[in-house]
Amino acid sequence: MDQTLFFTLLLIALCSVSECVQRQYHFINERKTWTEAQRYCRENYTDLATVDNMNDMNEMNKSVNDGGAQFVWIGLQKTGRDEWEWPSGEPVLYLNWATGQPEGRDYCAVMFNGEWHDLACFDTRHFICNNTNTGLVFVNETLNWRDAQSYCRQNHTDLVSVRNQNESQQVEQLINIMVGATKSPKSQVWIGLFRVRDSWQWSDQSDSSFRYWKSGEPNNSGGGENCTAVNAQGEWFDVSCTNQYSFMCHEDKLIVIRENLTWSEALRYCRQNHVDLVSVHSEDIQRRVMNVVKRASTAEVWLGLHNYCIMNMWLWVSGEIVCYQNWAPGNGTKQENCSLEKRKGAVQSGGDQRWISLPETYKLNFICSRY
Incomplete structure (x- = not known):
């Protein structure tokens, strides 16, 4: 077999995405408000713990259970x-x-005849999940919005996001195929859009919408329950912020370096001072990148993404093939002549934070992985 073809097939065979926890959690067995x-975590780590998904929950719970504390603070606090x-x-x-639309009375959204409508979250509808590996998945059973989201998170990635016209057309096309373009409620399909009115926000200003409240919580019992603690089972409770509990800090595994360097200089910096330029091989890591890249001072920020000209393909500096992709339109395509302009991958620090390819001599901020 031709060596080039063999190498290509080998890389494709290795293209498996593993969920990777991108925060390190630290249990602090001291009782504080x-x-x-929050002050302790910010002085010694990154912040009070933020939780993005069940992987984070499981990782954090290992420390919580080892501590044996009745309640443990995490970084979720009530806001407006x-x-x-x-x-x-x-x-x-x-x-x-x-x-x-939206009428303002309801808190969840469906796609109906190609447009969004707000709907009571307890109504039951078909729904569409997004799967990082296989794309859109239409689920042919009716659930309320919350149960639909739980189903998607357990079996795929999440309820589908519709962030641009192209994604909207794909979702509408799938609905038309599965239930038809009718005006009946059957063609109203849950999407991931929801109204945040639970007024809770993470201490590190993370955009994570993940919640794991115990049934009946938050209930603001007696008033003034504006902070969040977890029990030994990992369930969340709203409690008074003046209570004194042990707590959980987190340390981000990604860090934005606000220095303007070429791609090669950024790679050298990360390897000398941390571990490497970041490799974004899953949607979970892309969400972490989206959280930290907001701190950058340049419009684009270097990733550990480079074009391997011999094979005419993109690779991560960690050695992984680019399986999960988040390219902006017109980027990430093959290079006809690599000798003309060597290009590397960057992420936009604003907008929808897609990946773009740029000449490696551009001087940008960059993201290092610390673990």
Whole structure:
């Protein structure tokens, strides 16, 4: 077999995505109020613990259970937010509401005849999940929005996000194939859009919308329950911020370096001072990148993404093939002549934070992985 073809097939065979926890959790067995715990975590680590998904929950729970504490502070605190967002925590930049929508009474959204409508979250509808490996998945059973999201998170990635016109057309096309373009409620299909009015926000300003409240919580029993603690089973409770509990800090595994360096200089910096330029081989890591890249001072930020000209393909500096992809339109295509302009991968620090290819001599901020 031709060596080039063999190498290509080998890389494709190795293209497996593993979920990777991108925070390190530290259990602090000292009793403090929520504000005191926040100050301690910010001085010694990154912040009070943020939780993005069940992988984070399981990782954090190992430490919580080892500590044997009844309650443990995490970084979720009540604020005054009232806005629509996607399950990943991304703001809604692309709008596709039907005329007169949203009405403001309901907190979840369906796609109906190609447009969005708000609907009571307890209504039951078909729904569409997004799967990092296989794409869109239409689920032919009816659940309420919360149960639909749980189903998607357990079996795929999450309820589908519709962040631009191209994604909207793909979702509409799948609905038309599965249930038809009718005006019956059957063609109203849950998407991941929901209204954040639980007024809770993470201490590190993360966009994570993940919640794991115990049934009946938050209940603001007696008033003034504005902070969040977890029990030994990992269930969340709203409690008074002045209570004194042990607490959980986290340390981000990604860090934005606000120095303007070429790609090669950035790679050298990360390897000398941390571990490497970041490799974004899953949607989970992309969400972490989206959280930290907001701190950058340049419009684009280097990733550990480079074009391997001999094979005419993109690879991560960690050696992984680019399986999960988040390219902006017109980027990530094959290079006809690599000798003309060597290009590397960067992520946009604003907008929808897609990947773009740039000449490696550009000087940008960059993201290092610390573990």
